[in-house]
Amino acid sequence: MFHDIPVEIARRMRVLEEMDARDQVDGTPRLERLRQILPQTGRFLAVLAAGAPPGRIVEIGTGGGYSTLWLALACRAGNRTITTFEHNPAKVAVARATFAETGLTDLVDLVAGDALEHLPGIGDVAFCFLDAEKEMYAECYELVVPNLVPGGLLVADNTINHRETLQPMIDRAFADPRVDAVDVPIGMGELVCRRT
Secondary structure (H helix, E strand, O other): OOOOOOHHHHHHHHHHHHHHHHHHHOOOOHHHOOOOOOHHHHHHHHHHHHOOOOOEEEEEOOOOOHHHHHHHHHHHHOOOOEEEEEOOHHHHHHHHHHHHHHOOOOOEEEEEOOHHHHOOOOOOEEEEEEOOOHHHHHHHHHHHHHHEEEEEEEEEEOOOOOHHHHHHHHHHHHHOOOEEEEEEOOOOOEEEEEEO
């Protein structure tokens, strides 16, 4: 599934990687940068999502669609779709171009808007990737975890480089009897929570 990434997806991944690298050095304001995951994190997410139980695949924080591409590969292999949320209009435009250029519009439901408004009533969630503004992680966690199916996963990005901001949510996950949690030191750090 991940050894032979289709040419159009690999090409778009490289374009997004180049955009992200430029954003980091050209003075682009932090909130406007793509700030996407690393390729090894993408593979990690895709493997987890591919093995998720039946239910919805959800992403909070689409950015330019880089992580969505990895998750869409898992969805394609499992005959699923992904719902992804992005609030920033400029990033929505980049993501729309990403999905159009890669031919994944049939697998990806891009919701332009605040995920916090859409998460209540989301339904049964098998896998959720959380990579939004760190200040909203705790609220997203509390909205997603009750909707995780048994064995469902919530993966939260940036537990290494945003540790101080995310520590209360991390502590909550480790104390939460609804989930088993582990902090995985891959990329910028991934908190993996599995619904018991």
